[in-house]
Amino acid sequence: MLIFEHSHTGRYSTAQAPHDVAETAIPKHLQRTERAGLPEVSELQAVRHYTRLSQKNFSIDTQFYPLGSCTMKYNPRACNSLAMLPEFLSRHPLAPVSHGQGFMQCMYELQEMLEDVTGMAGVTLTPMAGAQGEFAGVAMITAYHKARGDTERTQIIVPDAAHGTNPATAIMCGCEVIEIPTMKDGDVDFDALKKVVGPKTAGIMLTNPSTLGVFERRIKEIAALVHDAGGLLYYDGANLNAILGQVRPGDMGFDVIHMNLHKTFSTPHGGGGPGSGAVGVSKRLLPFMPIPFIKKNKEEGEQQYDWVTEKELPLTIGRLSAFMGNAGVNLRAYVYARMLGKEGMQRVAEFATLNANYLMKRLADAGFDLAFPERRATHEFIVTLKKQAKELNVNAMDFAKALLDEGFHAPTTYFPLLVPECLLIEPTETEAKEELDLFVDAMVNVLRNSEKDSAHVKAAPYTLPVRRLDDVRAAKQLDVRYQKGVA
Amino acid sequence: MSNIPEDYKYTKTHEWVKLEEDGSILVGISDHAQEALGELVFVETPDTGIEVVSGDSVAVVESVKSASDIYTPITGEIIAANEDLEATPELVNEDAYERGWIFRIQPAHMSELDELLSAEEYQAQLDEEDS
Numbered sequence: 041m042l043i044f045e046h047s048h049t050g051r052y053s054t055a056q057a058p059h060d061v062a063e064t065a066i067p068k069h070l071q072r073t074e075r076a077g078l079p080e081v082s083e084l085q086a087v088r089h090y091t092r093l094s095q096k097n098f099s100i101d102t103q104f105y106p107l108g109s110c111t112m113k114y115n116p117r118a119c120n121s122l123a124m125l126p127e128f129l130s131r132h133p134l135a136p137v138s139h140g141q142g143f144m145q146c147m148y149e150l151q152e153m154l155e156d157v158t159g160m161a162g163v164t165l166t167p168m169a170g171a172q173g174e175f176a177g178v179a180m181i182t183a184y185h186k187a188r189g190d191t192e193r194t195q196i197i198v199p200d201a202a203h204g205t206n207p208a209t210a211i212m213c214g215c216e217v218i219e220i221p222t223m224k225d226g227d228v229d230f231d232a233l234k235k236v237v238g239p240k241t242a243g244i245m246l247t248n249p250s251t252l253g254v255f256e257r258r259i260k261e262i263a264a265l266v267h268d269a270g271g272l273l274y275y276d277g278a279n280l281n282a283i284l285g286q287v288r289p290g291d292m293g294f295d296v297i298h299m300n301l302h303k304t305f306s307t308p309h310g311g312g313g314p315g316s317g318a319v320g321v322s323k324r325l326l327p328f329m330p331i332p333f334i335k336k337n338k339e340e341g342e343q344q345y346d347w348v349t350e351k352e353l354p355l356t357i358g359r360l361s362a363f364m365g366n367a368g369v370n371l372r373a374y375v376y377a378r379m380l381g382k383e384g385m386q387r388v389a390e391f392a393t394l395n396a397n398y399l400m401k402r403l404a405d406a407g408f409d410l411a412f413p414e415r416r417a418t419h420e421f422i423v424t425l426k427k428q429a430k431e432l433n434v435n436a437m438d439f440a441k442a443l444l445d446e447g448f449h450a451p452t453t454y455f456p457l458l459v460p461e462c463l464l465i466e467p468t469e470t471e472a473k474e475e476l477d478l479f480v481d482a483m484v485n486v487l488r489n490s491e492k493d494s495a496h497v498k499a500a501p502y503t504l505p506v507r508r509l510d511d512v513r514a515a516k517q518l519d520v521r522y523q524k525g526v527a
Numbered sequence: 528m529s530n531i532p533e534d535y536k537y538t539k540t541h542e543w544v545k546l547e548e549d550g551s552i553l554v555g556i557s558d559h560a561q562e563a564l565g566e567l568v569f570v571e572t573p574d575t576g577i578e579v580v581s582g583d584s585v586a587v588v589e590s591v592k593s594a595s596d597i598y599t600p601i602t603g604e605i606i607a608a609n610e611d612l613e614a615t616p617e618l619v620n621e622d623a624y625e626r627g628w629i630f631r632i633q634p635a636h637m638s639e640l641d642e643l644l645s646a647e648e649y650q651a652q653l654d655e656e657d658s
Contacts, residue, residue, distance in 0.1 A: 204594075454592045460563075511591035515568035 043079045043089050044522050053083040077524075096505050098449045100308070104475050106399075108420045108452035108464025109203070109251060110310065111281050111303035115372070118379060119306050123371035133363040137346050143371075144345035147364070148334040150374040157385055158280075158297055159290025160320030164333040165301075165365045172360055173298030173317025174209040174245075174276065179357045180296055180321065180328040181243045181272045182213055187328075187355060193242040193270065199228050201252050201456050203278060206245045215242055222458060226254040226412045234265065241271035248292070249279045249418035251456045252411065253396070253464070263293025272296065272325075280304045281468070282393055282419035285386035295322040304388075305373035316369040327355040332364050391469035392419040395476060399467050402480045407487065411459045420466035422459050423451075429461045434490040434497050436461040441508065442489065442500040446482035529559040529653070532624055536640060537649035538600045543624060544643055547631075552601055552640075555628045556588060556619060559653055564590040567616040572608035573630050579605060581639055586629050588619065597629060601639050607631035 081089070098105065105112035131140050151163040167173035178196065185193040196210035197218045207217040218236050221229045228246070237244075244266050248256040256262070263273055275289040275297035281304045283289075289297045301316035302309040309315060321329060332347040347364075350356055364370075380388065396417040403423060404410050411422035429435040440450035440463070452464035467476055490497045501507060531537070536544040541560035545553045561567070571587040579585055579599045586597035586608075599605075608630045611618060619627035634640070644652065 457593050512566045512568055515591055 041089075042522060043081060043086070044524070046081045046085050046089060047079045049080060051080045051082055053081075053086070098444070103447060103449050104467075104471060104479055105449040106451045106465045106467050106479065107310075107449060108253070108422075108466040109278060109455065110452065111300075111419075111466060111468060112310070112449075113281070113303075113306070113468035114470035115306040115308050116376065116379065119372040119375040120308075122375045123368050128367070128371055131367075133367075138342035141342065141345055143367070144334050146374045147370060148336050148345050150370060150377060151334060153374075153377045154299065154318055154320060157285060157288065157382075158299070158320045159288030160294075160297060161290075161323045162326045162329055162333075163318055163320045164329045164331070165316060165318045165370045166330045166333060166360050167298065167317035167319055168361050168366055169302075169315035170278070170298060170300040170317040171205050171209065173300075173319050174205055174274075175212055176317070176319050176330045176357060176360060177274050177296040177298050178209050178213040178215065178243070178245070180319075180325045180330075181274065182215065183328045183355065183357050184272065184325055185242055190270070192240055195236075195240045196242055196274075197233065197236060197244040197266075197271075199246065199250070201226075201250050201458055202245060202247060203251060203276060206247075206276060210245070222250075222252070226250065226252040226415055227257055228262065230258055230261065230265075233262065237265055237269045237271065239270065241266065241269050243272040243274050243295070245274040245276055246294075247276040247278055248289075249282045249420075251278070251464075252458070253418050253421040254412055254415045255282075255418055259292045267293065277304070279419060282389055284389045284392075285382065286389045290320070290322065296320070296325055301373040302369050306376040307369045307372045314366040314369050316366050316373065318365070318370075318373075327353060328357055329353065330358060330360050331356050332359070334364075388469050389419070392467075393417065395467040395469060395471055396420055396465070398473070399465060399476050399479065402476070403465075403483060406480060406484050408483065411462060419468070420464060422456075423463045423465060424459050425461040425463065428487070428490060432490045432494050434494050436463055438490075438498050438500065439463065439483075439486055442486040442497050443482055444501040445503045446485060448479055448482055529557070529562060530624070531557065531559075531646045531650055533646045535624065535646065536600075536643035537646065538598070538643060539652060540598055542597060542600055544600050544640065545624075545628075546640065550633070551606060552603075552632050552634050553628045554597075554599065554601070554630055554632060555623060556597065557649070558623045560595075561620050561623045561627070564588060564595065565592050566590060567619050570609075570612040570616045570619065570629065572610070572612060573605045575605050575607055577605050579603065579632070588616075588629075599630075599632060600643055601632050601634045602636060603632045603634040605630050606633050 100112050100114055128143060131143050147165060154163040167176050194215050195218050196215040197220055198206045199222055200219050201222045210217045220232045220236060223229050248259055250256055266273055272295040273293055275294040277297050277299040280299055297320045299318045301318050331349050331353060334345055335348050337344050337346060396419050400417045400421040408423045409427055411424045425436050425439060436453045440453045443450050455464055537557060541557045543555050543557050547553060567588055567590050569589040573585040581600055581602045583599050584596040585599045588595050588597060609628050
């Protein structure tokens with residue numbers, strides 16, 4: 041039921057908080073003539089409505105959420121509550137720097153910690169999301185070549201296993217995308233790479249570990265090959281959780297990296313909420329970093345932490361938004377990093393990979409086919425249900441839906457596209473062994489049910505508020521307006 | 528088993544190519560490809576009048592699962608695009624080899640046709656992918 045359907049003319053609640061800005065008289069000609077079409081409900085009706093809605097959701101607070109490539113880890117409550125301190129919340133972004141030294145110190149220290157853990161020379165927190173971080177990264181690569189008068193470098197090499205944002209980013213930056221294939225063992229096809237690298241190469245975008253859940257073993261050779269040809273290396277930080285504190289992209293030879301702080305550094309995410317796509321760069325890209333970011337002056341006092349702007353960074357690619365990124369997400373990342381410390385960050389990767397490898401082994405033992413059985417998993421791995429689709433007529437989507445009835449959020453389905461009928465499973469470091477065992481039981485249960493009665497599995501889910509959605513209609517005729525009296 | 532007409536040519540990337548009597552060439556995606564994608568929700572057809580080189584990405588097919596580039600197997604000029612697909616992209620699913628054609632190209636070099644896969648060779652590729 042929609043909240044509008046609870047509406048009763050004239051019913052209302054009083055404001056919950058005092059106005060913190062003065063009321064201004066709105067000129068008569070700008071005032072609305074009809075009442076706004078808002079739901080008219082009591083406070084209790086509103087509370088119940090939204091509480092019920094939240095209970096219908098799958099969430100990390102209620103269920104195991106092994107959505108591969110998304111790193112749905114538990115986000116400690118402390119990150120949230122400390123980021124919500126009133127001193128942070130009421131800081132105005134246009135206030136003089138002397139009013140926000142505490143906030144700026146936190147952000148400066150976060151920049152430093154991220155530099156340290158990734159092995160980069162500089163970090164800026166200004167991108168608002170992963171995709172914007174990618175954009176900033178490739179924009180810096182093209183700005184670098186241009187500044188050197190190297191204007192022929194217009195090609196960005198992207199492996200076919202990459203996230204779709206990689207080629208999209210290259211196109212947004214005015215580059216041409218050169219796709220290279222992946223080999224059967226999951227590594228980039230090095231010989232194919234050799235053939236396309238040359239004087240037109242602006243750079244290569246790599247995710248390492250890749251979206252296939254394996255570590256790119258020849259990364260040093262790839263880095264040398266691309267660098268020797270004059271190109272730069274872009275590290276897509278989507279899978280940073282697997283290597284946090286263990287290996288550093290800077291040491292692998294990468295020139296620029298974006299980090300999804302909302303994933304790896306603990307902000308509840310998904311559904312397009314606020315993110316942070318912090319970007320780290322090697323020395324040669326320092327002059328091109330997006331602004332503003334924060335510097336620390338030698339003299340202590342009210343100006344010790346200050347903004348770096350175009351004044352001292354004339355070659356910057358510029359601003360990506362009005363202010364410096366999503367302050368709340370960056371603050372959560374700061375608290376998380378402080379709570380973990382250097383050793384804790386290493387344990388993130390250790391337990392993320394241990395959980396993934398344990399789960400992978402147990403599922404393989406239970407009869408599931410792995411996409412890369414000879415490879416060790418990183419923080420995630422791929423099960424392919426090709427056999428089940430062929431023999432039992434139950435595909436990855438059916439499995440995903442049936443898992444919902446078992447009380448688990450489905451893994452990522454049909455990504456990466458290279459692997460047919462795939463489930464990309466990422467347990468993260470925050471799950472206990474018992475939970476992983478329950479997930480194996482659920483997978484086995486769905487498999488047994490598929491063998492007994494595939495039609496039943498193909499009609500799942502049965503226990504959720506909605507059954508199978510009409511994805512095609514939703515894509516073609518999406519209409520989510522509420523119109524009074526229209527069902 | 529997917530449908531692979533004998534009188535068409537195919538590509539490794541699952542496009543089909545049909546030589547018409549007037550010397551122009553129709554391009555679409557194979558029955559296997561449409562089945563793998565699932566019901567299409569959008570097809571971006573190429574502009575007509577543009578010169579393309581074989582291997583260029585000229586169109587996009589999008590289903591709820593994924594969006595895929597369509598590459599022209601032939602060098603030449605795009606002389607028509609299937610405008611029906613704008614309102615009814617599912618034509619590709621219903622009739623991949625006839626009403627689901629995507630674009631028509633005037634080939635620059637007929638010899639390029641010889642480099643494409645025959646129905647038999649395409650079937651062999653599908654069998655290999657399946658194994």
